Amino acid sequence: MAEKKLVESITSMDVDFAQWYTDVVKKAELIDYTSVKGCMVIKPAGYALWENIQKNLDAMFKETGVENVYLPLFIPESLLQKEKEHVEGFAPEVAWVTHGGLNELQERLCVRPTSETLFCDFYKNDIHSYRDLPKVYNQWCSVVRWEKETRPFLRSREFLWQEGHTAHASLEEAEERTIQMLNVYARFCEEVLAIPVIRGQKTDKEKFAGAEATYTIEALMHDGKALQSGTSHNFGDGFARAFGIQFADKDNKLKYVYQTSWGMSTRVIGALIMVHGDDSGLVLPPKVAPVQAAIIPIQQKKEGVLEKAYELQERLKGSFRVKVDDTDKSPGWKFSEQEMRGIPVRVEIGPKDIEAGRCVICRRDTREKTEVSLDGLEKALSEILGKMQSEMLERARRHMDAHTYSAADMDEFERLFTEKAGFVKAMWCGDQACEDIIKEKLSVTSRCIPFEQEKIADTCVCCGKPAAKMVYWGRAY
């Protein structure tokens, strides 16, 4: 049966989660592979998702006073090298341009892996006085990191993202902005993407190259692995000193600025897929779905059916993102496609429905069907989509909670990472050596030191020395 073919074309999550993921990104037509190793084509369904992410996140940024700019794609080698830790972190994974046209360049340029150094070079000339502060700039662009192993959305040699870069007159203000943007990311993930996250600080081992402090939001995927979904860095005055970014303060003294940066990328599309998806394909939260309702005519060759479907589309399109599926495929096949693409609801309308002045709304996530009077369609649709949005978040939160464990000692810690998959909360002494041992032994990394601390035990889960912090640990993408 044609109806079954589409679903059967993807591997079940429980059989092979990685293969399920690869199948879904391909069958839902989010991406395609290219002749350029490690780079992908983001197809219309994938890009429309990114456009909605951009639109929502950009509006949240602007509410906090962010202004968008665009800086060059290339970074001269000498500029990249100005901040020592930063260049050590990034140089091994950048792409180098050595020739422009027919000539060899005098100085190699790297394709930006991130733009701290360019923003510093820009701010150095743009900031003179306290009146020029703060600078709260952001850019939407692509960046390149020469990864060896790549996976669609999760790790690719080129990816799309936004990178915010700010400069402030005081360390306190910089820290405030760092946390503010982390909270924007957390709110965006929960309210728009329906993905619950753990907010916290990275350990020194895991922090960004050149940062004084890196904050992160960590999400839990359906398979129990963690995905770092957004990060926000406080650089203190480290970059300012390396680049000489000074301003005349109100007291007429020259001072260094304090800087932050923060980024979220097309990786979150990977999170969307792996948090909400099921064996029939994608499940998209209504707020970010490119199409929120697929109108599917039943017996569309019968007189008046297609016309009614178009009429509903016209009626709804001012308030919802709707699309009639008027292809000559069977309704069952159309249902499968709507499910594979994760369209939040389908509106089924056939001759009998038209006669009775009603239609059927079927939710993608629960498959729950509701018979709705055509008169009250807008209201019903709005309620169902709203309910679906909040229930998706609740469901994901229940999953995260159910897969978050605590370990007081190493035996329990090992047992959990052997038998279960999820976050494990455990105490840590603060010594990187323990992180190294845990990573070596279990392929587990510290995900974050959460803002909401708990006391699981008195001693470090690894070395038994007095505990300094509670840490979320996990296997990560």
Next chain:
Amino acid sequence: MAEKKLVESITSMDVDFAQWYTDVVKKAELIDYTSVKGCMVIKPAGYALWENIQKNLDAMFKETGVENVYLPLFIPESLLQKEKEHVEGFAPEVAWVTHGGLNELQERLCVRPTSETLFCDFYKNDIHSYRDLPKVYNQWCSVVRWEKETRPFLRSREFLWQEGHTAHASLEEAEERTIQMLNVYARFCEEVLAIPVIRGQKTDKEKFAGAEATYTIEALMHDGKALQSGTSHNFGDGFARAFGIQFADKDNKLKYVYQTSWGMSTRVIGALIMVHGDDSGLVLPPKVAPVQAAIIPIQQKKEGVLEKAYELQERLKGSFRVKVDDTDKSPGWKFSEQEMRGIPVRVEIGPKDIEAGRCVICRRDTREKTEVSLDGLEKALSEILGKMQSEMLERARRHMDAHTYSAADMDEFERLFTEKAGFVKAMWCGDQACEDIIKEKLSVTSRCIPFEQEKIADTCVCCGKPAAKMVYWGRAY
């Protein structure tokens, strides 16, 4: 006087137009130069302009069925070389990536100067049947061309643009799409940017590398020089044959697709500046201005003035893009800044105005002041902005018409290009040799063979042989 300083800081257009342009882009804070030769920073005022251009143009695209995608930044050398004319046109001006991380690449990658070859490589795998056609894809991205001489917005090594790439089942449909998108560009320039354009076809000498036909919109800048502002190309099946892009048609036969591409870039910001600007700075059309109205409080330290200004901002911000200038600068200085930045109108409000329940609206382009009752502010503002938008187009059209000349013979042609600056309409035999002679002699190029043909004479303005077409000639950016 402080009030005069800002205006005096820019060169007068009549003294040195090129310097005026450079001064304006810098003083209006649209761009900044960088350590990366030939690349620029697009600052918030410049980028907000680009965002509005994107938003308007993207909506027009989507109305015609365009879907957005994202393809890789890099093109393998072997892929670029598949279409002979195309590679000859672009290879001399591309940037080459030779190293990824610490290793030399097996094959060089160029940073995309345009993405025809990548779209072809993608379409080759994505198109199988007539059911997959047409493909009407577009991407917003940056491209790189290793130019020797650069100028902000007009010619830079990296610039932002959109590039549409389509595939069709027939040549007729491809031609229709090529013209359709040219018309979208023309409508966008006239309705949104208030820039009148001449639509026409490029001669073979000036067409895009690999195209069968290139169509263009040409605008006339204030100094009488032409600016190519958008192009649309019909490739026939040339690329499809080079890349093997075939589909099974309804008759079950394998056929090659027909393709088009079309692009508009940050160059149009250069056009905006050079068509509308004056000796006080930018003049932005209301539809695309990041801030449409600057609310400038007069005697803002007096009680209630700033509060009233904020109140008006709150009232207006749902319908207009408004901003109170509450800095501690003098009103005169604020006026100068509003003028330099090209903000369409300023709303002046002081203690006497508040008492009388009115304010003064001053237009940027004509400096015309209107006293307006606060009760009717929305209506008045809407009318004034609407009028300004249409009058800016009319004014620019009058300028273009007044600087469009006709020449029946070479003497007249030479005299016009010596004494005047603008478009010259003249007949052409169709032979590239005549274009070469004219370019050599007068640094003048054929801008386009306009859709609206006129008969200026019977013979070619250059060689005297029978004329084939009337051509717009000009000196171009």
